[in-house]
Amino acid sequence: MATLVFLAAAMMLLSGCTEVNKEINADSEGYWNEYVVYPFSQVIVKTAELVGSYGWAIVIVTIIIRFIILPLMIKSTKNMKEMRKLQPEMQKIKEKYKSKDAVTQQKMQQETMALFQKHGVNPLAGCLPLLIQMPIIFGFYQAIMRTEAIKEDTFLWFDLGSPDPYFLLPLIAGATTFLQQKITMADMTSQNPQMAMMLWLMPIMIIIFAVNLPAALSLYWVVGNIFMIIQTVIINRKYDNEASLENQ
Structure with missing residues (x-):
């Protein structure tokens, strides 16, 4: 739950960040601009020069980034599934250890940690991929928003620098966000009402942002969501097959 709240808060912060309105170029100052945003911008520009379209460049670079962080996501997903198995x-x-006194709570924590160690589960493992992903995802987000050439290009039925006039991309972005979260959370929503609420809250937020922001960003969200849906389905099937073999 904490990771989802953090992601939602970070998205809202970035959407209102004044830096997003400043064009990124070789003269942009600051470590964030020089070593994160500008390199991402150049990757998009060079890819667009190769394929002849900034729209396709965003699609291609988004997929490449998702493949780069895929090992982290696989590890996080497996750890999360192991955590679910340990819930009982x-x-x-x-x-x-129902008592709330300090000694009893300490014993509970020690026994819980022993359980994690026994099964090789790290309760903090789910946070590491998020922390590593954030600079990558936010840097790419700003690169899209701050590269002027992207704003001047068109892709499919929309201008990359303007909101989708037909609201199709925002709706697709919201729908794929919902599906991606539903697949990822699976049985967690039935056990945690807060998770169930977040399942609906995040897609609604994405739609609101996408309606008002350039379509290039909506395209990035849609491609990233579709990749994560396919990725999660494949990881889940592989994990379930391995679990079935272990139980035989």
């Missing part, structure tokens, strides 16, 4: 045992530990 974790609940038993909580019931065993």
